[in-house]
Amino acid sequence: MKKLSILLVTALLFLSLTGCCQRGGVETGSTVRLLNFKPEIASVYESIAKAYENETGVRLIVETAAANTYESTLTAKMATNEAPTIFQINGPRGYANWKDYCKNLEDSRIADIVTDEDLLLSTDEGVFGIPYVVEGYGIIYNDAIMRKFFALPDKKTQISSAQEITSFDSLKEVVEEMTQRKADLGIEGVFASTSLKPGEDWRWQTHLMNIPVHYEFSKNDINLETDEVANFNFEFAENYKKLFDLYLNNSVTDKKMLGAKITGDSMAEFALGKCAMVQNGNWGYSQIKEVGGNTVSAEDVKMMPIYMGIDDEDQGLCIGTEGYLSINKRADEAAQQAAEDFLYWLFSSETGKKYVTEGLGFITPFNTFSNDETPDDPLAREVVRWMNMEGVDTIPWDFVIFPSQVFKNNLGSNLLQYAQGTKDWSTVRDETVKDWKAESNR
Amino acid sequence: MKKYAPVFLLPLTLAFTVFFVIPFLGGLFLSFTEFTTVENASFVGINNYIKAFSEDTGFLNALWFTVKFTLVSVVTVNVFAFLLALLLTKSLKGVNFFRTVFFLPNLIGGIVLGYIWNVIINGVLSYFGVDITFSASYGFWGLVILMNWQMIGYMMIIYIAGLQSVDRGLIEAAHIDGANHVSALWHVTIPSLMPSITICTFLTLTNSFKLFDQNLALTGGAPGKETSMLALDIYDTFYGRIGWQGVGQAKAVVFFIIVALIALIQLNLTRSKEVEV
Numbered sequence A: 001m002k003k004l005s006i007l008l009v010t011a012l013l014f015l016s017l018t019g020c021c022q023r024g025g026v027e028t029g030s031t032v033r034l035l036n037f038k039p040e041i042a043s044v045y046e047s048i049a050k051a052y053e054n055e056t057g058v059r060l061i062v063e064t065a066a067a068n069t070y071e072s073t074l075t076a077k078m079a080t081n082e083a084p085t086i087f088q089i090n091g092p093r094g095y096a097n098w099k100d101y102c103k104n105l106e107d108s109r110i111a112d113i114v115t116d117e118d119l120l121l122s123t124d125e126g127v128f129g130i131p132y133v134v135e136g137y138g139i140i141y142n143d144a145i146m147r148k149f150f151a152l153p154d155k156k157t158q159i160s161s162a163q164e165i166t167s168f169d170s171l172k173e174v175v176e177e178m179t180q181r182k183a184d185l186g187i188e189g190v191f192a193s194t195s196l197k198p199g200e201d202w203r204w205q206t207h208l209m210n211i212p213v214h215y216e217f218s219k220n221d222i223n224l225e226t227d228e229v230a231n232f233n234f235e236f237a238e239n240y241k242k243l244f245d246l247y248l249n250n251s252v253t254d255k256k257m258l259g260a261k262i263t264g265d266s267m268a269e270f271a272l273g274k275c276a277m278v279q280n281g282n283w284g285y286s287q288i289k290e291v292g293g294n295t296v297s298a299e300d301v302k303m304m305p306i307y308m309g310i311d312d313e314d315q316g317l318c319i320g321t322e323g324y325l326s327i328n329k330r331a332d333e334a335a336q337q338a339a340e341d342f343l344y345w346l347f348s349s350e351t352g353k354k355y356v357t358e359g360l361g362f363i364t365p366f367n368t369f370s371n372d373e374t375p376d377d378p379l380a381r382e383v384v385r386w387m388n389m390e391g392v393d394t395i396p397w398d399f400v401i402f403p404s405q406v407f408k409n410n411l412g413s414n415l416l417q418y419a420q421g422t423k424d425w426s427t428v429r430d431e432t433v434k435d436w437k438a439e440s441n442r
Numbered sequence B: 001m002k003k004y005a006p007v008f009l010l011p012l013t014l015a016f017t018v019f020f021v022i023p024f025l026g027g028l029f030l031s032f033t034e035f036t037t038v039e040n041a042s043f044v045g046i047n048n049y050i051k052a053f054s055e056d057t058g059f060l061n062a063l064w065f066t067v068k069f070t071l072v073s074v075v076t077v078n079v080f081a082f083l084l085a086l087l088l089t090k091s092l093k094g095v096n097f098f099r100t101v102f103f104l105p106n107l108i109g110g111i112v113l114g115y116i117w118n119v120i121i122n123g124v125l126s127y128f129g130v131d132i133t134f135s136a137s138y139g140f141w142g143l144v145i146l147m148n149w150q151m152i153g154y155m156m157i158i159y160i161a162g163l164q165s166v167d168r169g170l171i172e173a174a175h176i177d178g179a180n181h182v183s184a185l186w187h188v189t190i191p192s193l194m195p196s197i198t199i200c201t202f203l204t205l206t207n208s209f210k211l212f213d214q215n216l217a218l219t220g221g222a223p224g225k226e227t228s229m230l231a232l233d234i235y236d237t238f239y240g241r242i243g244w245q246g247v248g249q250a251k252a253v254v255f256f257i258i259v260a261l262i263a264l265i266q267l268n269l270t271r272s273k274e275v276e277v
Helices: A002-022 A038-055 A070-078 A093-099 A143-150 A170-181 A202-219 A239-247 A255-260 A263-271 A283-290 A333-348 A351-358 A378-387 A405-420 A425-440 B004-031 B048-052 B058-087 B096-107 B110-128 B136-164 B168-176 B179-193 B192-211 B214-216 B230-240 B243-269
Strands: A032-034 A059-064 A086-091 A121-123 A126-133 A135-142 A279-281 A302-306 A313-321 A324-327 A393-395
Touching: A032 A038, A032 A333, A038 A059, A038 A333, A038 A351, A038 A425, A059 A405, A059 B243, A070 A086, A086 A093, A086 A333, A086 B058, A093 A121, A093 A126, A093 A324, A135 A143, A135 A283, A135 A378, A143 A170, A170 A239, A202 A239, A202 A279, A202 A313, A202 A393, A202 A405, A239 A255, A239 A405, A255 A283, A255 A405, A263 A279, A263 A283, A279 A283, A283 A302, A283 A378, A313 A378, A324 A333, A333 A351, A333 B096, A351 A425, A393 B110, A405 A425, A405 B230, B004 B214, B004 B243, B048 B058, B048 B243, B058 B136, B058 B243, B096 B136, B110 B136, B110 B214, B136 B192, B168 B179, B192 B243, B230 B243
Parallel strands: A032 A059, A032 A086, A313 A393
Antiparallel strands: A086 A324, A121 A126, A126 A324, A135 A279, A135 A302, A135 A313
């Protein structure tokens, strides 16, 4: 009898356990699951979830991946019953990885309101990603320090304001004289530290690298959607080197010490007025603003294009997107529809738009937003100003077609070794070309 | 009572199956496939294993680096831990305080410890105008120091427990027979400590081999990939290239086999030296 009861109890226990495991499975249509890419805006999504549930009764569950862990979080979540119905992919390479999960959004309402069809992430088969935020980067400068420099009575350069810097040569002229006068200006260097710590080198191996890649492909009329992009010769390597040297030699930090610097250090140096310039994008404004003891006032934060001496006179900022939202086609029909409805609501309803411009701070590519519905931080305004400027060409974010993360990491560590003086430039250039080819063919 | 055995074993067997055997077999299966998440795998045979060894030199470099690191840190950790244990079993003032102090680093997480040492080492190296990413040997010794810092306290506790259970009478007898301190230590204390030595070398060996967070936080593999250890290399393969998840998985399987083999060999070797008292 005893034996029987023990058996019974254990059997029951495991029945209930396995029962637990099999439950769930089906997502009800009235829940939207979003896996958020940007930790800094997680709290805004919380309030959006509340507002959305109040308005429509649909539950929105937002989960956020910690910085730099989006792919791993997404990989783990996708295999569970609570897989996100809305997730982010970072362009064609991201799509290649997630194509089994991306729903075709060709006929959706949300694809309809995107201002420019070229912005959509599409292939011959359809539209698989909706861009939701447009961002721009360039050289951010502190106009107060620049004015102080231009007001020096015995300055040698003929240039008399930051607006007159329109080419690599004028940039170099100003920067090098500023370095000589850094004691008078109260700065430690013109440029913030070129952060080259592994994992913190994306401003150079991705953003800066975008410019030579863009010009090489556009000057040779290479169609970025074909396999021709597997051939990259780094034709503008010398231009890249010139500007990179300018960054290194006029920096706050000695170039042998850059392997320990992170992006946050650079932004703090800028915010504290230790330097006059830093290469970064409009997302960096929150980092500038939040530094304690910050000495930069909002109206002095300005941005100029990253001049490399290629086509300086026509060059604008690098503006584009690497955030595309996709809908999980493996979720059930109702959940997919709910996800679509939520996205449409967020980017077209009055409540949604208000959260987007004021809370999330996105410059969006949707025609539902009027001109005055843009975020009001100074860098976002700079991006909009450059985007609408006559006579300059915006450089798109071609780095979304860089062959792989391994390529970028290798370039980053090569740049670090170049800065430390343990690798010469021609080796860096040759290895970059070789890596591009090798990584493209995997 | 024997007839009840299956009943009592059932919960554990089930738990072991669900949480260990099934995931392990799943991982083994995935190493022969191309996949993004575990749901959409397609079979590619042993391609992943070929790629792991031929197309990508990172794995063999990481293996060699890991072996060097393991050899050095197993020796240093155990020697220092043993010496500390000897010292802290003498009747000194504040022995308990020192035991606690040496044990403390073990309670700090690997990532935090990695960052702390990153700051310390970079701070020292900055006097020479360089940082830890400058040369692979800086990273190597940085990792060895970090590993020692973290593991010594833990091993010391095990050695202390071992030392305290050594029969005083045996040592006294050795002294009466004319042994000095060194030969008493060598011929009496250490043989009776073999069980502790077995467990300590096992722990340091496997932990050094599997080191990941400290490696990630201290050097991140820099310069280049020269200081990537096996676990970090597997991680980078898994997430660094589109479509290479299967190769990362294949490397992980090879990694498992290596760790299991080394651990088994080591256990057998040291066990055979254990003495029954």
